[in-house]
Amino acid sequence: MQIVVVGGGAVGLLLASLLQKDHTQIHILVHRESQARELNDKGLQQIDVLQKSHQTYIKVSQDFKEFPTDALWIIAVKYHHLAGLQSLFQSLPKSTPLLFIQNGVMHLQFAKQLHQEHIAFSSVEFGAEKLSDSSVAHRGVGKMKIALGIGNGQLFEPLLQLSKDKLPMEWAENAEQMLTRKALLNCLINPMTTILNVKNGALITNKHSFLLIEQLYKEIMTAFPEQQDQLPFEDVIALCKKTATNTSSMLADRLNGRLMEVDTIVGGILQMAQTRNHEMPILATLHSLLIAMQQGGAES
Ligand SMILES: NC(=O)C1=CN([C@@H]2O[C@H](COP(=O)(O)OP(=O)(O)OC[C@H]3O[C@@H](n4cnc5c(N)ncnc54)[C@H](OP(=O)(O)O)[C@@H]3O)[C@@H](O)[C@H]2O)C=CC1
Ligand SMILES: CC(C)(CO)C(=O)C(=O)O
Numbered sequence: 357m358q359i360v361v362v363g364g365g366a367v368g369l370l371l372a373s374l375l376q377k378d379h380t381q382i383h384i385l386v387h388r389e390s391q392a393r394e395l396n397d398k399g400l401q402q403i404d405v406l407q408k409s410h411q412t413y414i415k416v417s418q419d420f421k422e423f424p425t426d427a428l429w430i431i432a433v434k435y436h437h438l439a440g441l442q443s444l445f446q447s448l449p450k451s452t453p454l455l456f457i458q459n460g461v462m463h464l465q466f467a468k469q470l471h472q473e474h475i476a477f478s479s480v481e482f483g484a485e486k487l488s489d490s491s492v493a494h495r496g497v498g499k500m501k502i503a504l505g506i507g508n509g510q511l512f513e514p515l516l517q518l519s520k521d522k523l524p525m526e527w528a529e530n531a532e533q534m535l536t537r538k539a540l541l542n543c544l545i546n547p548m549t550t551i552l553n554v555k556n557g558a559l560i561t562n563k564h565s566f567l568l569i570e571q572l573y574k575e576i577m578t579a580f581p582e583q584q585d586q587l588p589f590e591d592v593i594a595l596c597k598k599t600a601t602n603t604s605s606m607l608a609d610r611l612n613g614r615l616m617e618v619d620t621i622v623g624g625i626l627q628m629a630q631t632r633n634h635e636m637p638i639l640a641t642l643h644s645l646l647i648a649m650q651q652g653g654a655e656s
Contacts, residue, residue, distance in 0.1 A: 357514045358427035359383070362441065364391050364416070366484035366605065367457060368432035369492035373402035374523040375515075376412045383423045384416045385444075391489040392416045401491035404522065420444055428515065430455045430478075434609075435620040438466050445470050453511040455502065459542050459605065460620025461535050461628070467505055474507030477531045479538035481595060482523070483556065483602025496556075496599035499524050503531035536628070537586050540576055542621045544569055544592050546606035547642040550616065551649070553607065557600025560593055572638045576625075579634035610649065618646045 357380045361368045364386040372382050384400075386392050395416040402410045417423065425448055433441065435458045445454075453474040456463050467475050481498030500523060502512055509527075519525035528534040548559055548568065559565045573589055609616040622643045629636045 357381070357518070358424050359515075360385060360420075360423045360427045360429045362429060362431050362444070363433035363437070364395065364489065365432065365434075366486040366492060366608065367480065368430075369400060369486060370402065370482070370484040370494055371430060371432060371457075371523075372414055373400055373410065373412050373492065374494075374520075375518050376414065377518060380518060381427075382414050383427070384414055385420055385423065386416060386418055388489075389418055392418050394489045398490045403487070403491065403493040405494050405497055420447070425449050425452050428453050428455060428512065430457060432457050434458065434605075434615075435460050435463050435466075435617055436615055438463060445472065448472065453507070455512060455515070458617075458620065459538060459546075460617055461532075461539050461624035462620035464505070464532060464535060472507075474511050475505040476502055476507075476509070476512045477505055477535060478502045479528075479534050481538070481541075481598070483599035485603055485608065494522070495602035497522055497524070498595065498598055499526055501526050501528040501534055503528040503534045505531050533586070536580070536625075537583055539621050539625050540580060540583060540587055541592060541595055542606075543576065543625050543639055543642075544572055545596060546604045546617075547622060547639075547646055549604040550607045550610050551642065551645055553610075555600065556596050556602050556604055560596045568638070572642075575636050575638050579629040579632060579636055606646075616646060616650060618643065618650060622646065 360383045361372045362385045364384050372384050376382050399411050399413045429452055450471050450473045452472055454472050455476045455478055456467055457478040457480055478500055480500045483495030485493045485495050487493055516525050545556055548565055549556055577584055606616045
């Protein structure tokens with residue numbers, strides 16, 4: 357199987373390293389020459405959950421024309437990077453299968469305007485932290501769920517055969533439901549880790565943030581009652597525990613002075629609640645705080 361991972365960030369590097377297996381050829385498309393050079397020279401280092409180091413050598417390039425268009429392309433960039441990949445999507449043939457792994461909900465709409473005929477979405481519940489351009493830490497084993505958006509699901513099924521202990525994979529039936537559930541989990545974790553500047557595990561060991569998570573969970577379930585079965589409170593706690601040592605992707609953005617995925621995660625959920633005529637005062641407050649931080653109101 358051939359896989360092209362687009363984006364050499366935390367998730368892209370971790371996936372490339374975990375998916376590497378005999379008879380599977382992985383390629384990474386990056387957009388900085390310095391990162392391509394470093395990965396090609398040094399290889400990719402992954403520090404696993406037990407702190408063991410693994411080295412892999414993967415073909416990396418800045419030029420997408422070097423990679424097979426009949427491979428499965430995994431789009432591992434942030435939501436706000438997708439617009440910058442328009443020319444790539446236009447150049448790839450309609451038959452290239454695309455798998456989007458973004459958190460949030462807004463990329464569902466983005467994917468609808470592409471000409472590709474086979475599109476799937478994934479929600480990932482592992483922790484990944486980029487340590488340098490050529491090294492990544494696995495900060496908590498978690499499921500990778502895949503659901504079909506449009507086209508032929510069989511094109512994505514070979515990925516499930518790469519499922520293993522450190523990267524369990526599962527097929528999900530409904531992409532929108534799957535992404536909404538994950539966005540709700542992210543609403544419960546990412547904003548508070550970012551505002552408090554703490555790792556995921558600290559949210560549940562501090563009694564004040566734990567209480568806030570409980571209250572936010574109740575607010576979420578009032579607006580999204582159909583998620584009660586799919587997202588019991590225990591799943592929220594379990595994800596904080598599993599990824600206890602991870603810096604959430606939103607906090608990582610904040611610490612690196614990058615744009616945070618506030619719109620597609622928190623904004624997306626607030627919009628959905630509004631269409632259901634539900635106010636979400638706790639989440640709306642977290643949203644305002646994040647926007648203020650983004651705009652420089654809380655620069656450290
Ligand atoms: N980190 C985590 O633990 C988890 C993250 N996620 C989600 O996964 C997605 C990716 O997150 P994450 O990996 O953390 O993000 P990162 O910011 O670490 O990585 C994004 C990468 O995309 C690259 N990129 C941006 N534009 C382009 C482009 N035009 N061509 C090629 N590469 C490009 C960036 O390159 P450069 O650095 O050169 O700008 C960067 O390496 C997000 O939606 C996130 O919410 C989901 C679960 C867990
Ligand atoms: C799974 C989790 C919560 C890991 O930190 C994540 O999705 C993120 O950081 O964006």
